[in-house]
Amino acid sequence: MKKILAVLLLLLISLSCFADEDTAAETDIYPDLLPEPYDASEYPEWTIKARRAAVVFVGSYPLSVFFTKLGKDFYDYAAHNFDSEHSPAILGGGGSSSRSVSKREIKEVTLAALAVSGAVTVADFIIQQIKEKKHPERFQEQKMKRAAKLKEKKLKKEARKAERDEVRAEKAALKAADKAQKKAAGEDVSAEIPTDGVPEVQ
Numbered sequence: 001m002k003k004i005l006a007v008l009l010l011l012l013i014s015l016s017c018f019a020d021e022d023t024a025a026e027t028d029i030y031p032d033l034l035p036e037p038y039d040a041s042e043y044p045e046w047t048i049k050a051r052r053a054a055v056v057f058v059g060s061y062p063l064s065v066f067f068t069k070l071g072k073d074f075y076d077y078a079a080h081n082f083d084s085e086h087s088p089a090i091l092g093g094g095g096s097s098s099r100s101v102s103k104r105e106i107k108e109v110t111l112a113a114l115a116v117s118g119a120v121t122v123a124d125f126i127i128q129q130i131k132e133k134k135h136p137e138r139f140q141e142q143k144m145k146r147a148a149k150l151k152e153k154k155l156k157k158e159a160r161k162a163e164r165d166e167v168r169a170e171k172a173a174l175k176a177a178d179k180a181q182k183k184a185a186g187e188d189v190s191a192e193i194p195t196d197g198v199p200e201v202q
Contacts, residue, residue: 049125057121064113064120072109 073088080086131138 049128052128053121053125056124057117060120061113061117064116065109068112068116069109072105072112 070088070090073086073090077083077086077088077091
C-alpha cells in the first residue's frame with residue numbers, strides 16, 4: 001500500500017512540474033486575483049545566488065547523509081578488524097542494524113552530513129564565480145533571457161486581462177440594452193391598456 005501511495009505521489013509531482021503555467025493561468029477561476037510576475041530587476045544579484053546556494057545545500061543533504069552513513073559503516077568495519085558483525089549493509093552484512101545506534105552516532109552523522117552539504121555549496125559557489133568571471137557574456141545573456149521571458153509572461157497576462165475586460169464590457173452593454181428594451185416594451189404595453197371601460201370598485 002505504501003509503495004502504491006509513493007508511486008501516485010511521484011506521478012502527481014511530475015505532472016505538476018510539467019504543467020504549463022500559461023494554461024494554468026487561463027483556466028484559473030479568478031485570474032484577476034493572480035499576482036503580477038516579478039521582474040528580473042526586482043531581485044538583487046545576491047538573492048539569486050543565495051537561492052541557488054539554498055537549493056544546492058538542501059538538495060545535497062540527503063545524499064550527504066547516505067554517503068556519510070556509508071563511510072561511517074566502512075570505518076567501523078575497518079576499526080573492528082573487518083568483523084562480520086560490523087560489516088556494512090552494502091556488503092551483505094547487518095551494519096548498524098544489527099546493533100543499537102546511539103544518539104551520539106546519529107548526531108555525528110547529522111553534523112558530518114551538514115558539513116559535507118556546506119562544503120558542496122561552497123564549492124558550487126566558487127565554481128559559479130569562476131565561470132562568471134571567465135564568461136561574463138554568457139551570464140549576461142542568461143539574465144537577458146530570463147528578463148525577456150518574464151516580460152513576455154507579463155504582456156500575455158495583460159493581453160488576457162484586456163480581452164476579459166472587453167468581453168465583460170460587451171456583456172454589460174448587451175445586458176443594459178436588453179434591460180432598456182424590456183423597459184420600453186413594458187411602457188408600450190401599459191400605454192395600450194384602456195382605462196375608460198374599467199368599472200370602479202365600490
